[in-house]
Amino acid sequence: MAEVLVLVDHVDGEVKKVTAELLTAARRIGEPAAVWVGDGSDGAKASLAEYGAEKVYTAPAELNDYVVAPKAELLAKLVEQTSAAAVLVSATTEGKEVAGRTAVKLGSGVLTDVVDVTAELVAEHSIFGGATITHSKVRTGTPVIAVRPNAIPAEPAEGAAAIEEVSVEMSDAAKSAKVVERVQQEQSDRPELTEAAIVVSGGRGVGSDDFSVVESLADSLGAAVGASRAAVDSGWYPNQFQVGQTGKTVSPNLYIALGISGAIQHRAGMQTSKNIVAVNKDPEAPLLEISDFAVIGDLHKVTPQLTEEIEKRK
Amino acid sequence: MNIVVLVKQVPDTATERTLSPADNTLDRASSDGVINELDEYAIEEALQLKEKHGGEVTVLSVGPDQASESIRKALSMGPDKAIHLNDAALHGSDALQTAYALAQVLRTIEFDLVVLGSESTDARTGVVGAALAEYLELPQLTLASKVDVDGSDITIQRATDYGYDVVAAQLPAIVSVVEKINDPRYPSFKLIMAAKKKPVEKLDLAAAGIEADRVGLANATTETVDFAAAPPRAAGTIVKDEGDGGQKLAAFLAEKKFI
Ligand SMILES: Cc1cc2nc3c(=O)[nH]c(=O)nc-3n(C[C@H](O)[C@H](O)[C@H](O)COP(=O)(O)OP(=O)(O)OC[C@H]3O[C@@H](n4cnc5c(N)ncnc54)[C@H](O)[C@@H]3O)c2cc1C
Ligand SMILES: Nc1ncnc2c1ncn2[C@@H]1O[C@H](COP(=O)(O)O)[C@@H](O)[C@H]1O
Numbered sequence: 001m002a003e004v005l006v007l008v009d010h011v012d013g014e015v016k017k018v019t020a021e022l023l024t025a026a027r028r029i030g031e032p033a034a035v036w037v038g039d040g041s042d043g044a045k046a047s048l049a050e051y052g053a054e055k056v057y058t059a060p061a062e063l064n065d066y067v068v069a070p071k072a073e074l075l076a077k078l079v080e081q082t083s084a085a086a087v088l089v090s091a092t093t094e095g096k097e098v099a100g101r102t103a104v105k106l107g108s109g110v111l112t113d114v115v116d117v118t119a120e121l122v123a124e125h126s127i128f129g130g131a132t133i134t135h136s137k138v139r140t141g142t143p144v145i146a147v148r149p150n151a152i153p154a155e156p157a158e159g160a161a162a163i164e165e166v167s168v169e170m171s172d173a174a175k176s177a178k179v180v181e182r183v184q185q186e187q188s189d190r191p192e193l194t195e196a197a198i199v200v201s202g203g204r205g206v207g208s209d210d211f212s213v214v215e216s217l218a219d220s221l222g223a224a225v226g227a228s229r230a231a232v233d234s235g236w237y238p239n240q241f242q243v244g245q246t247g248k249t250v251s252p253n254l255y256i257a258l259g260i261s262g263a264i265q266h267r268a269g270m271q272t273s274k275n276i277v278a279v280n281k282d283p284e285a286p287l288l289e290i291s292d293f294a295v296i297g298d299l300h301k302v303t304p305q306l307t308e309e310i311e312k313r314k
Numbered sequence: 315m316n317i318v319v320l321v322k323q324v325p326d327t328a329t330e331r332t333l334s335p336a337d338n339t340l341d342r343a344s345s346d347g348v349i350n351e352l353d354e355y356a357i358e359e360a361l362q363l364k365e366k367h368g369g370e371v372t373v374l375s376v377g378p379d380q381a382s383e384s385i386r387k388a389l390s391m392g393p394d395k396a397i398h399l400n401d402a403a404l405h406g407s408d409a410l411q412t413a414y415a416l417a418q419v420l421r422t423i424e425f426d427l428v429v430l431g432s433e434s435t436d437a438r439t440g441v442v443g444a445a446l447a448e449y450l451e452l453p454q455l456t457l458a459s460k461v462d463v464d465g466s467d468i469t470i471q472r473a474t475d476y477g478y479d480v481v482a483a484q485l486p487a488i489v490s491v492v493e494k495i496n497d498p499r500y501p502s503f504k505l506i507m508a509a510k511k512k513p514v515e516k517l518d519l520a521a522a523g524i525e526a527d528r529v530g531l532a533n534a535t536t537e538t539v540d541f542a543a544a545p546p547r548a549a550g551t552i553v554k555d556e557g558d559g560g561q562k563l564a565a566f567l568a569e570k571k572f573i
Contacts, residue, residue, distance in 0.1 A: 067454045067472065067481055068444055093432070093440060093457055093473070100441025103410060104448040109535030110410060112439045126544065127438070128331045133544050134338070140535040176453035177483045180469075185477030192475060198572065221572065239459075239494045240475065245327065245435055246352065246493050254572050265327055265435075275570060276550075277563065283552070290547050293566045297555025305560025310573050313564070 002030040002085035003055070005078055007071065007098065008048070009090050013040025015047045017195050018090040020154035022147055023051035027157060028119040030085045034161070035078060037063050037071060041163055049161035051154060056163045062170075068094065069174035072101035074166065079106055079142050086121060091146035091249075092194065099146040108141030113249065115151040115272060129245070129264045130271025130290075149194045150251040151272065185238070188225075193241060196224035198254045199270070201243055202236075203228035205259015205280065205299055209236040213303045214258055220310040226250065226270075228260045244269035258299045262287025279303060315369035315463065315485075318423065319360040319393065320416060320430035320442070323347040323377050323384035327435050337531060338538035339406045340436060342380060349384045352431030354391070354498040355491045359461060360429045361392045362496065367463055370394045372423070376404060376415050382514070390501035390509035397423075401518040406531025413445035418524045419517065420450060425486060427468070432457050432490040443490035453483035456490040 004026035009016040019034070026032035033055040034048045041058040048056055057078055063070035075087055075098070087102060089095040096112045103110035116124040121143050125134045138144070193199065200223045202214035211225070218225045227237035229244055243250055245268040255273035260266060262278070262285055270276070271290060278287045278294040279302045288294045295302050325331045326346040334341040360371045373388045373396035375381050385396045399419055407415065420428060433440040447454035455461075458470040459478060466485045471478040473492050501509070519526055527533050553562050567573045 067456070067479075069447070069454060072448070092475075096440040097444035097454070097456060100410070100413075100439070100444040101448045101454075103441075103535070104413075104445050109408065110439075110441060111536055112409075112441060122539065129327070130544055131331075132333065132541055134333070134538050134541040136536055136538045138535065139537050173451040176451075177447075177455055177481050177487070179472075179479045180482050181480040182474075183471075183477045183480065187476065239492075240473065240477075245438075246433070254567075254570070268327075275572075276547075277566070279559070279563070283554075288550075288552060290550075291552070292547070292550040293563065294550060294552045295555050295559040295563055296552065297559045302555050302559040302563065305558075306563045307560075309561055309564035310567070313568065313573055 003033040003082045004030040005075060005084045005087045006032055006034050006053070007075065007087070007089040007095070008034050008036045009092070010040065010044065013043050015044050017154065018149040020051040021149065021152045022088045022090065023048070023053055024154050025117050025147060025152050026088055027052050029121060032159065033057060033082070035075065037061070037074065045161045045163065049159045050156050052157035052159040053161045054159050056161050057166045058163055059166050059168050063168065065179055066170070066175050067177040067179065068097045068101055069177070070168065070170050071098045072105055073170060073174050074168055075102045076105035077168070078166065084142060086143045086145060089146050091148045096146045099144045103144040106141050106144070108144050109138035110144045111136055111138060112146040114145055114147050115251070117145055117147065126272050129268035148249060148251055190218060191222070191224045193224045193226055193248050194250055196252055198223035199226050199243070199250050199252045200256045200258065201226035201228065201260060202231055202258045203260030204230040204234070206231060206236065211237055213300060217256065217303050217307045220307045228266050257287055258303055260287060261285045262290070315363060315367040315426045316424060317360040317363060317369065317427045317429060318372045318374050318420065318425045319356050320428065321353045321357065321373050321375045321384060321388045322350045322434050323375065323381040324350045324434055324436040331436070333538070333541050337406060338541060339531065342378065347380050347384055349387055350431055350434045352433060352491065352493060355493055355495055356429045356431050357388055357391050357393060358496045358498040359491050363427070363461065363463060372397060374416065374419060375399070376412055385514060386509055389512045390506040391499060392505060395512055396514040397517060398514055399517045399522055403519055403526050403530045406534060407529045408534045408536045409439040409441050410445055410535055411529045411533070413442045414449060415522070415524055415529055416442070417446055417449035419522045422523065427485060428488045430490050432492050443488055447488045450488070453487040455481055455483055455487050458489050458491050459494045461489055
């Protein structure tokens with residue numbers, strides 16, 4: 001069976017959930033082989049084996065010193081060496097860039113922001129703010145596919161996760177954009193927005209930069225916090241938490257929108273959520289059309305009561 | 315400093331967008347065309363860099379006849395001139411083919427910097443900047459929330475999940491911008507009038523040195539096999555808060571096993 005390369009997303013050796021999802025998808029297509037960049041693959045062996053990775057190709061941390069290009073060189077080299085059937089990466093902003101460059105190197109087609117993929121490599125997209133579903137295929141070369149986090153449920157399966165070191169000669173072109181500093185901002189203990197099982201977002205209805213009503217509910221549920229663009233543009237919440245067309249695309253099990261009207265550009269980033277809940281004082285708000293449960297009322301009254309009720313039930 | 319800014323015309327997200335059943339490509343006739351929003355930020359950044367460092371700003375767009383409107387609009391923000399690559403053979407090109415076409419045009423001009431949006435609202439592939447850097451073997455300075463140029467040195471802040479990376483390179487380079495980077499200006503009446511007289515160079519495939527078998531639907535590296543309207547979500551429960559809205563919501567969440 002042909003190998004399917006899966007580029008691992010990890011933070012300092014801790015494997016992200018999306019990697020388990022990609023390994024699950026890879027198993028439909030062929031034999032999953034994880035591709036690890038940086039230190040810590042030994043420590044992560046078990047968590048990769050748990051989702052069926054047969055091999056773990058590991059490449060040195062210095063690939064991370066340059067923007068995207070070295071990862072594309074690594075993946076292209078591995079495809080050539082292993083005649084892999086496909087390459088799967090996560091559809092984060094960087095993942096999509098890695099996919100694009102890898103595809104150019106291979107002369108392949110690339111599909112990004114895919115929400116599902118079959119054994120025959122037919123990929124599903126949810127486009128136009130979730131209004132349309134398309135199915136696509138790569139026609140040229142080894143398919144390179146970027147899959148949206150939280151879209152494919154991860155299922156465990158036993159794998160050997162045999163570690164194999166890969167030597168990489170980075171080209172000069174790959175070293176032309178150098179990362180000279182990494183700056184950590186606004187670190188919180190909350191889960192990462194695109195990975196979270198539950199997301200609680202606040203919009204203009206929150207009314208001020210005091211987002212505590214949103215954050216308290218999120219914390220009671222172990223959820224990530226998101227924001228509409230109106231809230232971000234007002235300076236109430238940092239940019240990297242924006243959900244929507246020009247922000248993050250999220251696909252959690254539960255999305256709770258507090259004081260968000262549900263403009264098409266917002267829906268583009270959350271419409272594939274499995275359950276949608278809204279609190280809005282306007283019964284005509286478009287978000288209600290796609291909500292599984294909605295409360296018409298003042299979020300400053302409804303939300304604290306909900307948070308309290310959740311705490312009580314714990 | 316000579317800057318090329320890439321501008322794409324996209325269907326207005328406020329209108330109904332569809333694919334055309336004939337060939338599963340974007341139906342451009344059914345909705346109004348506007349400048350891809352992030353490209354306005356790219357234009358603004360190019361203009362600010364020109365104001366600081368001098369030089370010229372050229373708009374480059376690949377698209378059908380209709381795209382001329384968006385090119386004029388782009389020029390009315392202040393760029394000096396434009397190049398419009400327009401050829402029937404480009405219809406149905408995928409993101410990588412478009413990037414290839416852009417790269418071929420860029421090979422024919424002299425520039426220090428290419429500025430583009432990090433994502434378009436229709437394709438949302440987010441690969442064009444990275445693919446251009448790959449085709450042209452230039453530094454990839456994408457997802458920039460801040461750009462600084464000093465002589466031939468360029469530094470950006472690259473947006474990441476944890477904050478940002480500071481990335482350094484030498485010009486010429488490819489920069490894509492995120493919306494946090496600036497506030498695009500509104501065109502003044504004077505600029506709108508001036509834009510009408512700005513030169514727009516029209517290119518077809520041959521003039522740009524692009525092989526016809528590298529672009530277009532028939533040669534696309536990906537294929538949309540079918541599309542359909544998403545199944546409507548089952549109508550949800552809507553309750554009015556009568557002092558117990560939070561409790562009712564909690565009951566729903568409990569029923570769904572979230573709490
Ligand atoms: C090209 C483009 C890209 C865009 N990208 C994005 C994007 O990525 N993400 C995004 O979110 N938007 C995006 N937008 C903006 C989008 O069109 C909307 O303007 C935005 O989503 C509105 O945010 P909102 O719902 O918070 O505010 P509003 O639309 O003003 O809605 C506020 C809602 O809160 C309700 N409300 C007010 N007070 C209360 C209260 N006390 N209790 C309960 N409810 C209350 C109101 O009834 C209303 O429904 C984009 C727009 C464009 C043109
Ligand atoms: N046809 C095009 N003409 C000019 N620029 C384009 C075109 N397509 C994409 N771009 C540029 O590439 C960016 C990213 O687009 P995409 O990768 O398609 O999401 C856009 O914001 C534009 O700046």
